[in-house]
Amino acid sequence: MKVTIDGQSIEVEPGTTILQAARMIGGESVPPAMCYYSKLKGSGGKCRCCLVEVTKGSDADTRPMPKLMASCVTGVMDGMEVKSITSERVLDARKSVTEFLLINHPLDCPVCDQAGECDLQNLSFKHGSANTRYIEDRRTFEPENIGDNIQLHMNRCILCYRCVMTADQLTDNRVHGVLNRGDHAQISTYISKAIDNEFSGNMIDVCPVGALTDKTFRFKSRVWFNKPYNAHRDCDKCCGKTTLWMFGDEIQRVTARKDEYHEVEEFICNECRFEHKDPADWVIEGPRKFEKNSVINQNNYTRDMKPVKIETEKNILLGRDEDRKKISMSEVPLKGQEKKEFKEGNV
Amino acid sequence: MEISNAKQEINITPELQARIDELLSHYPADKKKSALLPVLHEVQDAHDNWLSVPLQDKVAEILEIKPIEVYEVVTFYTMYNQRPIGNYMFEFCRTSCCCLRGAEDLMEYTCEKLGIKEGETTPDGKFTVVGVECLGACGYAPMLQIGDYYKEHLTKEKIDQLIEECKAGQVNLH
Amino acid sequence: MGRKILLEHANVPGIKSYEVYRKMGGYASVEKALKSMTPDEVVEQVKTSGLRGRGGAGFPTGLKWSFIDKKSGNPRHLVCNADESEPGTFKDRYLMEYIPHLLIEGMITSSYALGCNLSYIYIRGEYMWVFRILEQAIKEAYANGWLGKNIMGTGWDLDLYVHCGAGAYICGEETALIESLEGKRGNPRIKPPFPAVKGLWQEPTVVNNVESIAAVPWIVNNGGEEYAKIGIGRSTGTKLISASGHCKNPGVYEIELGLSVDEFMNSDEYLGGMMDDRPLKALVPGGSSVPILPANLIFKTTEGNDRLMTYESLSEGGFESGSMLGSGGFIVYNDTSCIVRNTWNFSRFYHHESCGQCSPCREGTGWLEKVLHRIETGEGREEDIELLWDIQRKIEGNTICPLGDAAAWPVAAAIRHFREEFEYHVRFPEKIKNRDHYVNEPFEKVRHLVTKQTV
Numbered sequence: 001m002k003v004t005i006d007g008q009s010i011e012v013e014p015g016t017t018i019l020q021a022a023r024m025i026g027g028e029s030v031p032p033a034m035c036y037y038s039k040l041k042g043s044g045g046k047c048r049c050c051l052v053e054v055t056k057g058s059d060a061d062t063r064p065m066p067k068l069m070a071s072c073v074t075g076v077m078d079g080m081e082v083k084s085i086t087s088e089r090v091l092d093a094r095k096s097v098t099e100f101l102l103i104n105h106p107l108d109c110p111v112c113d114q115a116g117e118c119d120l121q122n123l124s125f126k127h128g129s130a131n132t133r134y135i136e137d138r139r140t141f142e143p144e145n146i147g148d149n150i151q152l153h154m155n156r157c158i159l160c161y162r163c164v165m166t167a168d169q170l171t172d173n174r175v176h177g178v179l180n181r182g183d184h185a186q187i188s189t190y191i192s193k194a195i196d197n198e199f200s201g202n203m204i205d206v207c208p209v210g211a212l213t214d215k216t217f218r219f220k221s222r223v224w225f226n227k228p229y230n231a232h233r234d235c236d237k238c239c240g241k242t243t244l245w246m247f248g249d250e251i252q253r254v255t256a257r258k259d260e261y262h263e264v265e266e267f268i269c270n271e272c273r274f275e276h277k278d279p280a281d282w283v284i285e286g287p288r289k290f291e292k293n294s295v296i297n298q299n300n301y302t303r304d305m306k307p308v309k310i311e312t313e314k315n316i317l318l319g320r321d322e323d324r325k326k327i328s329m330s331e332v333p334l335k336g337q338e339k340k341e342f343k344e345g346n347v
Numbered sequence: 348m349e350i351s352n353a354k355q356e357i358n359i360t361p362e363l364q365a366r367i368d369e370l371l372s373h374y375p376a377d378k379k380k381s382a383l384l385p386v387l388h389e390v391q392d393a394h395d396n397w398l399s400v401p402l403q404d405k406v407a408e409i410l411e412i413k414p415i416e417v418y419e420v421v422t423f424y425t426m427y428n429q430r431p432i433g434n435y436m437f438e439f440c441r442t443s444c445c446c447l448r449g450a451e452d453l454m455e456y457t458c459e460k461l462g463i464k465e466g467e468t469t470p471d472g473k474f475t476v477v478g479v480e481c482l483g484a485c486g487y488a489p490m491l492q493i494g495d496y497y498k499e500h501l502t503k504e505k506i507d508q509l510i511e512e513c514k515a516g517q518v519n520l521h
Numbered sequence: 522m523g524r525k526i527l528l529e530h531a532n533v534p535g536i537k538s539y540e541v542y543r544k545m546g547g548y549a550s551v552e553k554a555l556k557s558m559t560p561d562e563v564v565e566q567v568k569t570s571g572l573r574g575r576g577g578a579g580f581p582t583g584l585k586w587s588f589i590d591k592k593s594g595n596p597r598h599l600v601c602n603a604d605e606s607e608p609g610t611f612k613d614r615y616l617m618e619y620i621p622h623l624l625i626e627g628m629i630t631s632s633y634a635l636g637c638n639l640s641y642i643y644i645r646g647e648y649m650w651v652f653r654i655l656e657q658a659i660k661e662a663y664a665n666g667w668l669g670k671n672i673m674g675t676g677w678d679l680d681l682y683v684h685c686g687a688g689a690y691i692c693g694e695e696t697a698l699i700e701s702l703e704g705k706r707g708n709p710r711i712k713p714p715f716p717a718v719k720g721l722w723q724e725p726t727v728v729n730n731v732e733s734i735a736a737v738p739w740i741v742n743n744g745g746e747e748y749a750k751i752g753i754g755r756s757t758g759t760k761l762i763s764a765s766g767h768c769k770n771p772g773v774y775e776i777e778l779g780l781s782v783d784e785f786m787n788s789d790e791y792l793g794g795m796m797d798d799r800p801l802k803a804l805v806p807g808g809s810s811v812p813i814l815p816a817n818l819i820f821k822t823t824e825g826n827d828r829l830m831t832y833e834s835l836s837e838g839g840f841e842s843g844s845m846l847g848s849g850g851f852i853v854y855n856d857t858s859c860i861v862r863n864t865w866n867f868s869r870f871y872h873h874e875s876c877g878q879c880s881p882c883r884e885g886t887g888w889l890e891k892v893l894h895r896i897e898t899g900e901g902r903e904e905d906i907e908l909l910w911d912i913q914r915k916i917e918g919n920t921i922c923p924l925g926d927a928a929a930w931p932v933a934a935a936i937r938h939f940r941e942e943f944e945y946h947v948r949f950p951e952k953i954k955n956r957d958h959y960v961n962e963p964f965e966k967v968r969h970l971v972t973k974q975t976v
Contacts, residue, residue: 045711046879048919067918073711096915100884133908136891142348159877177415178706178877179348179422181689183887185877188348190418191400373682375639378722383704384687388646410704423706423876425688426646442608443809443866444765444852451956480690480870481608481809482647485765485850486772495649521649 003076005029005052006086018071018082019050023261029084030261032094032123034101034208035160036072037263043165044072047101047158049123051093056081068093091127098127103134104183105209106155111320113151114210116223116295119262120158141186146176147194149215149274150204154186157211163187163203170267171197187211198237201273205256205264216274217245217253219320224295226252228288233281237269243288244279251277260291348422351430355399359409363393367409379410383420386410387427392521396436397428425479433468433475435513435520438492441478444485453489454478457506474513494520523790524751526739526759527732528775531619537654539661542622548667550630550738555675558741563634567737569745571757576602576693576730577808577848578923579832583745588717589635590725597637598726601628601734602698603644606690608809608870609850612761613731615773617644617651620735621658625681627734629667630741632679635727639680642731643698646687655683690874694922695728696720697876708878709922730848732761752778756831760846766853769793782806782828782835783820785851792853799855802964803939806835807847809867810927812934813860814844840934856963860942862956864935865893871928882925885916889932896943899950906943910936944971 001012003021006029012021020038022030031052036044044050051068059079068090071082084090102124109115141154159178164187167174176189189195195203204212226245233240245253254273256264276282290296359367366389367382374381383406390406391398398406398421407414421427439445439454454476458465461474468475484490487499496519498509512518525531535541542548554563568583589597601624605613617624624642632640644652659681662668670678684702686692692701696710699721720726736758740748749757756778762785765771770793776785785791786801795801804819805811820828823842828834836843854863872890877883889912895901913929920926936943942964946953948971952962 045921048879048881048921051919070711070921075713093915093919096919097880100880100888100915103884103888134888136888139887144348158880159883161878174413175415177419179419180877181423181706182872182875182877183883185883186348190348190415190422191350373680373684375722378703380704381684381702384646384701385685388649388685388687412704416704419706420687420704423689424646424686427687441866442870443863444609446862446866447766447852447854447858479688480873481606483605483611483614483645485609485611485852486763487611488765488771492647495653497650 001076001078001080003078003080003082005082006084012076014075016076018052018054018069018074018076018080019044021076022071022082022084031071031084032119032126033072033261034119034123034158035162037162037165037206038261039263039267040162040165040206041169043160043162045070047160048097049094049101051090051097053083053087053090054080055083055087094123094127095129098123099129099133101158102128103132104139105158106138106140108156111219112153112156112210113213113218113223114156114207117262118210119208139183144188144192145194146189146192147196147200147215149201149270150195151213151215151218152187153211153213154188156209157187158209159185159187160208162206162208163212166203166206167195167197167200170199170202173197198269198271199267201270202256202264202267204273205258205267208262214253214255214273216277219317220252221245221247224298226296228290228296230257230285230288231282232285233272233276233283235269235272238272239266239268240272241266242268242272242282244282244284246279249279251279251282257288349430350400351397353399353431355394355397355402355431357394357402357405359390359405360393363389380412380416383410383412383417384424387417387421391427395431397431431468431472434473435493435518436475436477438477438479438482440480440482440484440488440490440492442481442485444481445488445490448488450489453501453503453506456503457510460506460510474510493518496520523775523777523780524759525775526748526751527616527623527735527761528620528773536620537622537658539622539658539665542620543665547622548626548629550626550741551633551667552673554630554633554741555673555677560634560636563630563741566740566745567634570736570740570748571745571752571755572733572736572740572748573756573832574730575732575736575760575848577607577810579846582729582733585717585729586631586635586727588715589727590718591636593725595724596639597635598721598724599628599632599635599637599640600695600698600702600721600726600728601640601642601731602693602695602728603642603648603731604686604690604693604698605648605731605848606645606693606874607848607850608867609765609805609852610763610808610848611765612763612773612849614648614651615763616731616735616761617648617655621651621654622662623735623738624655624731625658625662625667627737628681629662629672629679631729631734631737632681633677634737638678640682641702641721642681642683643692643702644683644685645692646685649685652683652685659683689876690870691876691922691924694924697922698728699726706876708876709924711921753829753831754833756833756846760830760849762830762849762851764792764851764853766851767796767799767855767858768851768853769796776830778829778831780830781820782830785830786819786853792851795853795855797855799857801853802856802858803854803860805844805850805852805854805931806830807845808850809852809870810923810930811845811847812840812843812930813863813938814934815938818842818938840930841937844934856965857957857960859897859953859956859959859964860935860939861893861897861946861953864932865890865897867931868893868928871924875924875928879921879925881916882920882928885912885925886928888912889916889928893932896946897953899946899953901943901947901950903944903947905947906936906940909943941968941971 031050034047052071054065058077490499573579692707697707701707716726868890872886913932917929
């Protein structure tokens with residue numbers, strides 16, 4: 001089947017979506033995707049960032065489609081013609097969606113661990129406005145503790161449903177989901193249960209924003225101060241292929257390897273992600289490359305790797321804890337009583 | 348999210364179990380989850396009109412689904428109560444068509460009479476007043492729902508009378 | 522007197538019961554269809570009748586039926602949409618409450634046409650007493666051999682059940698309804714695939730409104746051509762209209778499509794004019810989602826034609842000067858009502874009912890409500906009117922399901938036709954402090970304060 005996107009044509013298999021076809025072509029025409037995730041069945045269609053204009057339905061039915069279509073869930077037809085960045089309507093719609101996603105977003109990038117690898121940041125950079133027209137109070141949620149490994153920041157969530165699908169498709173017992181509805185819909189376990197499953201950590205990787213972050217990496221570093229390396233180890237649960245985020249000789253974070261669309265190449269298990277922070281556990285393959293405009297590249301790998309010891313780390317974290325209280329973010333440590341209950345498992 | 352810790356005695360009586368079995372028979376044997384909404388209604392009606400977490404877990408067990416699947420549904424639909432409510436819940440329709448006919452005044456009147464604000468329950472646990480969205484009785488406005496029934500063409504006098512009847516235990520809920 | 526098809530026997534005492542309903546000729550369509558027609562012939566009759574979906578969108582019912590996937594051989598389902606929740610609409614409830622067997626009969630005949638063996642009626646949870654009425658009616662239908670195995674010895678089986686929702690307007694959208702019927706949250710599905718191919722439990726499904734299904738028995742009994750003779754052009758047959766607001770006789774009326782709005786509004790057979798004889802200010806002709814019409818566009822279109830109760834006439838002029846028949850929720854406003862307050866009220870409704878799945882609707886409906894609430898309570902700014910216009914424009918057409926459009930249209934129409942009232946609210950906040958601000962001082966009396974002066 002032949003499909004033309006912004007004037008560039010490509011032959012694709014039947015069943016390919018417009019977004020997939022665009023990714024095959026590559027470049028600026030690829031629509032942004034906040035909720036679609038090729039590795040998760042049933043994802044997509046929700047964020048409306050990837051809307052495109054179909055100017056010709058197909059060779060058989062040449063009529064244009066009246067509405068903008070979500071490219072991630074619209075299959076291509078033979079002879080279809082699509083406008084992505086060449087359509088004013090599309091750019092306007094992307095701007096609109098970006099504005100909608102941001103009106104209730106806390107914009108706390110300076111203290112967010114996702115900053116630097118955040119899809120919403122990238123989207124805002126491209127399609128957002130420097131001003132806001134929203135003068136009302138932003139929506140907030142009560143913090144919820146979902147265990148020792150994953151930090152949930154509901155205020156930042158854009159409800160892409162990716163983490164719910166991850167739990168559904170990768171683990172055998174989903175304990176979190178989307179509760180409530182409308183603009184009060186939230187990711188939650190309802191009963192403040194710990195999400196504890198061999199593959200639950202993948203929720204962190206699929207989250208497009210800073211709603212789910214790695215608790216073991218929390219406030220440790222900005223991602224662009226880390227040096228990412230491809231590494232692997234023998235693992236009987238997963239592929240064992242990861243990216244290590246190093247600071248000197250210290251492994252500060254382990255993630256799956258992500259491609260240029262920030263999708264993981266292969267999911268990894270929690271043991272690899274959380275329990276192997278010793279470089280001796282890993283075979284390091286070499287630096288991980290990122291797309292050329294990524295902020296992560298501001299590191300350069302030509303410098304010598306020298307161990308850096310931060311004496312002040314403890315004090316930095318303490319200061320951040322205090323700041324956080326002032327700006328009403330959630331508590332990291334559980335309160336005394338909660339901690340006890342949590343440990344005993346009767347939450 | 349606020350979850351009520353109030354204690355609730357779970358009692359799946361034989362009659363309730365029979366009703367659940369009947370509802371389950373309406374769906375293919377491998378599609379038990381489909382019965383979730385009607386089953387929740389029945390279980391809630393039999394348990395003082397609210398659903399505690401253990402009760403929701405019980406429903407999950409009956410339908411052989413994950414507890415989170417029940418929580419997701421309970422929090423989505425407005426008719427499932429997640430905390431104890433008064434014996435008589437006055438649900439006033441406050442969407443435009445009813446407002447044109449004085450629903451707001453009437454709700455305020457009721458709240459004042461019962462000495463509570465919208466969304467609250469009287470201290471004796473008898474009455475709750477809430478405003479809800481369109482109940483599909485626009486031509487018979489103003490109106491309210493109490494239990495399974497609608498009270499329509501309301502006036503202040505009818506509200507007075509209704510409250511008296513509730514106090515005397517003469518109002519059927521189901 | 523207009524012709525009655527659905528409510529012909531509504532006033533017969535005891536019509537709720539099977540015996541009386543049967544005595545009045547009930548279930549004749551099942552006999553006729555099963556004994557003398559093939560399923561495709563029934564579909565053909567419905568196509569000929571020109572019957573259009575009565576839930577709001579007005580899509581031809583026969584055409585919808587012909588899309589159902591019969592080739593795959595998967596089990597098929599008919600689901601009746603009785604999740605009536607559109608503000609201003611209460612016609613299905615009337616039909617089900619007073620003549621429950623008409624719907625059951627329609628479901629059987631329609632299920633036969635579609636080749637279904639398992640069908641459901643999805644009713645909103647608030648109509649719990651109607652739910653019980655339908656359960657009783659179904660029991661009676663089973664007892665008399667209209668449902669169950671080998672109906673009338675034809676070898677065709679049909680099971681029919683009522684399923685109740687639990688308070689969610691969005692479940693009136695057909696794919697959300699299917700999700701809800703599967704015991705999930707009422708999140709609309711991404712289409713395609715359409716329900717006709719993958720619906721309930723991924724099996725081919727048709728979802729029809731109560732009123733559409735209730736019209737099928739008459740069509741089968743009298744022929745599609747007879748039905749098509751009623752009405753005008755592509756608006757055939759009769760339609761139930763639910764009237765509410767400031768009219769003299771609110772209630773449910775069956776009209777022949779093509780009746781003039783003037784006659785419906787003012788004749789004693791129908792609404793009997795305005796309550797307390799106050800002047801008519803505005804009209805929402807098809808439920809809260811459709812654009813509101815100002816007084817000067819209600820009885821005449823901009824072309825000078827009489828406005829009729831048809832799909833076409835009500836939408837004449839497009840959104841610039843027309844509206845839609847929608848679900849037939851006829852809401853009448855007199856001069857004491859505030860359009861800004863009404864629009865805010867509707868926005869609150871959509872905000873409350875948005876499922877929260879897609880971003881424009883989840884965030885946009887809440888934003889609309891907040892801005893409108895500010896304006897209505899005297900906190901509005903001049904630029905808020907433009908802001909509202911822009912928000913609604915950005916929601917419309919960009920969402921998964923039509924709830925986004927439904928939330929956007931009333932706001933757009935209110936600003937288009939009643940902009941001066943918005944300006945009045947922004948400029949004279951002290952005058953609109955009380956919610957009944959127009960009761961003592963209707964807008965007409967203060968309009969000069971905001972009218973542009975030309976020298």
